[in-house]
Amino acid sequence: xxxxxxxxxxxxxxxxxxxxxxxxxxxxxxxxxxxxxxxxxxxxxxxxxxxxxxxxxxxxxxxxxxxxxxxxxxxxxxxxxxxxxxxxxxxxxxxxxxxxxxxxxxxxxxxxxxxxxxxxxxxxxxxxxxxxxxxxxxxxxxxxxxxxxxxxxxxxx
Numbered sequence: 001x002x003x004x005x006x007x008x009x010x011x012x013x014x015x016x017x018x019x020x021x022x023x024x025x026x027x028x029x030x031x032x033x034x035x036x037x038x039x040x041x042x043x044x045x046x047x048x049x050x051x052x053x054x055x056x057x058x059x060x061x062x063x064x065x066x067x068x069x070x071x072x073x074x075x076x077x078x079x080x081x082x083x084x085x086x087x088x089x090x091x092x093x094x095x096x097x098x099x100x101x102x103x104x105x106x107x108x109x110x111x112x113x114x115x116x117x118x119x120x121x122x123x124x125x126x127x128x129x130x131x132x133x134x135x136x137x138x139x140x141x142x143x144x145x146x147x148x149x150x151x152x153x154x155x156x157x
Contacts, residue, residue: 044108044156047078051124051132054078057090057141059134064088069134071122075110078124078132084156090122097154105153112152125153 051074057067060128064073076077079086086093094112107110111131115120126143134141 039157040157041106041108043079043082043084044106046082046108047084047156048124048126048132049074049109050078050081051075051141052126052143054141055132055143057134059137059139059141061137071134074132074134074141075122076123079156086156091119093122094119094152094154097156100155102151102153102154106155108155108156111146112154112155113148114150114152119152 008016023129054065054069054074054077057069059070060068061070063069065077069077072086072088072093075090075093076086076088088095090112093110094114097110100109105125105126107125109125111123111125112119113123121133121135123131123144126132129146130143131146132141132143135144
């Protein structure tokens, strides 16, 4: 017996990433590469949870965890825990990830703050216009609204 999935209603109820995850777990395929996309979405969701678990950890320039972080150290740490490798700095991370438009952003994508062509800060998109990040000296890892329009988005492969 073959399971039949009504894709539009499933996507509407579960969200794209969840539907892709469900399809991968159920052994069905919504499209070529869907199981790869579902796995990437799952890694991204886990990275968000890892970053969130570090809430309150103090900022320290150059720190990559497990108890202190700078901005790119938090993203590096969160994705490393789910088996993904990122370079050390925010600019190098931007250079490595797949760039995506703002309307395509999902939880777990990276948000890069830039001035001109230079990236100076990175966080992990948490949904609803918010990011998990380690902002600056004297601050702690926290969830915060994106405060600038000068941002680019990237997806970890």
